[in-house]
Amino acid sequence: MGIPMRIAFIYDSIPPWKKGGIETRLFELSMRLTQLGHEVHFFGLKWWNGKRNIEINGVYYHGVGNPRELYINGRRSISEAIYFARRLIYPLIRESNIDVIDCQEFPYFSCFSSKFASYVRSIPLMITWHEVWRDYWADYLGKLGIFGKFVEKSLVNLSVYHIAVSRKTKRDLHALGVRNIKLLSNGIDFTKIQRVPSVDEEWDIIFAGRLIKEKNVALLIKALSLLKMEIPDISAVIIGDGPEREKLEALTRQLDLTGNVEFKGFLPKHEDVIAHMKSSKVFVFPTVREGFGISALEANASGIPVVTTSHPMNAAKDLIIDGKNGFLAKPIPEDFSEKILYVLAHSSRKMKKGSLNVAKKYDWEYIVRDYVGYLETIV
Incomplete structure (x- = not known):
């Protein structure tokens, strides 16, 4: 099994309270990592009632901010993404029991917070890429798409450890100039x-x-x-x-x-x-x-x-x-x-x-x- 590790997953939409493709991946990984003796921490918005920091079935959940609408008119909320990134910094730095940070590239701004925390705590940061949008940003945000494209490109320089969940995403990351990419697919039970x-x-x-x-x-x-x-x-x-x-x-x-x-x-x-x-x-x-x-x-x-x-x-x-x-x-x-x-x-x-x-x-x-x-x- 190797040495037990303490892993921090960063994503605003935390499973099992929220459902989706990224949430499913994080839930399945967290369950199995815990069974193997590793310690898993989730840092996201507080979708549950009660205390901000809780433990369920050996998994630790840190609610860094109150829940907000993730989507506005069918699109990811920019204000929510900025709010989550801002609220993430202090709790992530304060948590001493972390060996590695696995930050999902969505919703982007939280990757910058994770980078700052990884620098302060001297721990490695991985960025897990679920998609690379590139030119799709123009369809998604119109004129503001150029800003989204710039932010996406900026994530490339935040870490030397990049995970792609599909072969297509790996190809797209190569096109952005990333060379050190690990393919770790999504899966099924x-x-x-x-x-x-x-x-x-x-x-x-x-x-x-x-x-x-x-x-x-x-x-x-x-x-x-x-x-x-x-x-x-x-x-x-x-x-x-x-x-x-x-x-x-x-x-x-x-x-x-x-x-x-x-x-x-x-x-x-x-x-x-x-x-x-x-x-x-x-x-x-x-x-x-x-x-x-x-x-x-x-x-x-x-x-x-x-x-x-x-x-x-x-x-x-x-x-x-x-x-x-x-x-x-x-x-x-x-x-x-x-x-x-x-x-x-x-x-x-x-x-x-x-x-x-x-x-x-x-x-x-x-x-x-x-x-x-x-x-x-x-x-």
Whole structure:
């Protein structure tokens, strides 16, 4: 196991009170690190009632400030990010029992606070990168995007230890000039997924995720319109909610697909999403911007192949080996429908085995082992 280490995770949105991709990663790492004998500290906003500093199941939580709205009009709040960064400095410096700081690059300003604390305490700082936005900043913030791009670029110089959670993020960091990058992927609880039973209903196609513009679910619905010409009774289930739902339901009616598409909405239990995957034949992931693509791995772990886009901003494409655990398709209805049709017509035990074998490599047990090994080289 090596020498026990004391690790500080920095992120404003702390699990298990808040949910999301970054929160899931931090929660899974913290549980397993604690089981291995390491000491984990979270520094974030105080999402719980009671004392500012608490301990649950061996994990220490430090609420550095009162909770604030993380999003305003669908975008990350700049004032909240600055507030968190300002409130973080003193508690992080005051905590003496820390060997290494792992700061998530979101929401950016907290990385500068972490750098200051690491300098004062003479402890190493790692920055974990979940995405690199670069030119996407202009789409996200408009004219203010140039400021976001500058701040993102500035993080590169705060540390010599940079972690990328996907191969795409690693490539993007290289483009920013970073050379010392460790790839430590996000993961899944493969064993837990195997224990989930399927639901009684069955579908040909499933999508699960937030119904936002970037997920591009309209592409799936348009592809279904073409698929219906070949398979009149083709069925699809869409799990999730979001601002695009009304538009997607309207498109479904417009294309005469109401009898083929079922909108299930948000399912509060993650096991229910997995159960629906196990009752489907193919997971369709039409996203045009994805930092990792955990749901694609969960689908593979459920034994079904994935069809996703070859879009350059889709990190999930790096998880797919064409013909083994799924297919890549151009983000147009014709190519998407063609790949889906191929899977439906040729779904086989071989592709199920390929999907399971790929997913198994991303089990959290392997990832936390690599994570600890990396920490031991820098602490």
